[in-house]
Amino acid sequence: MGIQEFTYLLQGLAWTLFLTAIGFAGGIFFGLVVALMRVSPSAWLRVPAICWIGLFQGTPLLMQLFVAYFGLPLIGFDLPAWGAVSVALTAHASAFLGEIWRGAIQAVPKGQSEAAQALGLHGFSRMFDVVLPQAFKLSLPATVGFLVQLLKGTSLAAIVGFIELARAGTIVSNQIYRPLLVFGVVGAMYFAMCWPLSLWGRTLERRMAAGQAK
């Protein structure tokens, strides 16, 4: 594998990071919406959130990518490939992060929001100033874990035909007929991105467990 092929892989890697960043950023925003709907006392908000989460957790990410890729043009959104993939990844992330944060919100002791209510804080402030900051801390290990999953998930954009790291690997492998070398290098690149994140997530988890044991 020459320098040219390696640069090609690095270009793919840049796209992988780009897709991950878009999916995660969008996922944070819409995931918060989903989480808040999911813990809402009103069934009109809660039930759609439950269905949304169930839909994305119960189907393969690959199908979600395909449906977005072929479905969005049908309803009039003529997006470039990366746009359709981003929409699918964002929706996917919003469901998973929504579920993670629901768990975190419900894990914050109930006394906290009762105390806030007793102090006369209104609903919005109670959620955003009292419950969510604590829930955020609780959810951090799982959120980082999902970030790793999302980064790995972007590789499925390759099957839709989008050239990111995995697809770049397939193309290079077809050119130089050294599949084991190429996929070894591609795997190592993913590993170099995911492993530090995984280690960080585990450190956070351990620190939190130590805090709770006190």
Add this chain to the structure above:
Amino acid sequence: MTLDFSVVTDAWQSLLFGTLGTLFLAFSGMLIAMFIGIAGVVILRMQMWLPSLLVTAFVEIVRNTPFLVQIFFVFFALPLAGIRLNPTMTAVIALGVNGGAYAIEIIRGGVESIPKGQTEAGLALGLHKHEVFRLIVLTPALRAIYPSLSSQFILLTLTTAICTSISAYELTSVGQRIEAETFRSFEVYFTLTGIYLVISLVTMWCLAAIGRWAFSYPQR
């Protein structure tokens, strides 16, 4: 925009067989995964540094790389190792290896959750080391990890869709063939998504029912 789902309904037989293919991949992959998981934890518990390091490296590598890259790697590596298998069996092995790494993590967590005193009590009662592991550590640990293993199984079932990339026989590859013949991409994938949803909902329900039945003995 006109949608034509007749191409999908006409192909219901292929889709049914594809679904069976998906279930076959998921079940046999999980079987291998459980085997790797238990073997890995047994090796970790021997507490020898080199085997433990190898198992840990295996777990970390598999958990931090995409399944798509893993399946390609297995697909090209097996023939070089002199093992010639059809794509479907290759997919089963890739799924087993992938699920195995997660299974090691889950089972290890479950085994560690069993207090040491329980092992010591078993040994004090004169049980053999293997009996202690099987009866006093593994069985309660299995109950503790059953929920995690169930969701891992669902995840593995959804992962089988990726096996279409090496044209293993399963639902997605059947769908792609229908798509190639009819050019009705959206209808095909929309239907597949629905079928996958039904598969995971039914599986979830069955696993919960099995869990209630198998672990119904009193907690303490």
